[in-house]
Amino acid sequence: MASNDSGAALQPEPSENDPQLADIEPFQGAEVMAWRIKAHPHPMRIVDMTFGGFVLIFFSYFLYGEFYESESDREFTRITSVCSMCFVLLFWLVVARKKTVYNYVITHAGGWVEYWQHYWVYTPYVFKGISVFFFVAVLTMILIEPSFVWALAGPAAMAAASASGLLKWENEISHSSFKWDRPHLIFVDRKRGLVILQRRYDPDIPFEENYLYFQTFLPKDRLDEFLSLAKLYAPSNVDYEEGRCYE
Numbered sequence: 586m587a588s589n590d591s592g593a594a595l596q597p598e599p600s601e602n603d604p605q606l607a608d609i610e611p612f613q614g615a616e617v618m619a620w621r622i623k624a625h626p627h628p629m630r631i632v633d634m635t636f637g638g639f640v641l642i643f644f645s646y647f648l649y650g651e652f653y654e655s656e657s658d659r660e661f662t663r664i665t666s667v668c669s670m671c672f673v674l675l676f677w678l679v680v681a682r683k684k685t686v687y688n689y690v691i692t693h694a695g696g697w698v699e700y701w702q703h704y705w706v707y708t709p710y711v712f713k714g715i716s717v718f719f720f721v722a723v724l725t726m727i728l729i730e731p732s733f734v735w736a737l738a739g740p741a742a743m744a745a746a747s748a749s750g751l752l753k754w755e756n757e758i759s760h761s762s763f764k765w766d767r768p769h770l771i772f773v774d775r776k777r778g779l780v781i782l783q784r785r786y787d788p789d790i791p792f793e794e795n796y797l798y799f800q801t802f803l804p805k806d807r808l809d810e811f812l813s814l815a816k817l818y819a820p821s822n823v824d825y826e827e828g829r830c831y832e
Contacts, residue, residue: 618691618814623703624802626685628777628830636677643669687802691814695764696799701756763799765818773812774830778805780812781830 643666650662684703689696768782784797803811815823 616690616692618807618811619689620804620807621686621688622802622804623684623686624778625682626800629682632681633677636673636681639673640670640677643673689801691811693765693818695762695767696801697760697762698799698801699758699760701758704756761799763797765815766820767797768799768819768823770824770826771812771815771819772830773808773825773827775805775808775827777830778803778808779830780808780815782815 647663647666647670650659650666654662685700686703687698687700689698691697763782767784769785770783772781772783773779774781780801780803782797782799782801784795787795801811812825
């Protein structure tokens, strides 16, 4: 599996564990380029610096407790700081650094992408297990103490709604598309393997036709191939820029 500096990784073959893709053909014409890639949807430098700062704060708190707290307070400081660091690290790695899977198809008329969050393969079963465990626990408590049923009118009802949502959880698939005649600007970030197609605002046409911001994550060895297609199918007056995106 190939990868690049931006955290994008090429996924050459679909997996049976992927969400069910919609059978949609948004544009007519022969397919000229297609690929699947796994990437962070945004730059990770600020995210990593932020969470790294939180870890350093809790680590400093841990060191303070080890060297300056009294013996009676040291254990509390140690437990709270270590638990906080573990929580931040877990959230950082599992949530903040979660990648997105992009499935691109490029034709003579335009481009189409389906994308979804990349979850652990057993995530749906974990969520359903949590939901079933909650309902079994609630029913057991009601059988033991029938008056507990009144709790379902308060916080327990909110928890039940959340558990029900987990039981029906599915990895949502989003879609985006563009037509080659729409962009005014094509921006290239070679370091991230990213090409962005944009359209300048025109107040004389409807907003839904006016707006265009299409991010294309590519393996670096296919970036020039995509740009060649852009120069072939996009209008001749499109501007091309290169640099670092979001900087």
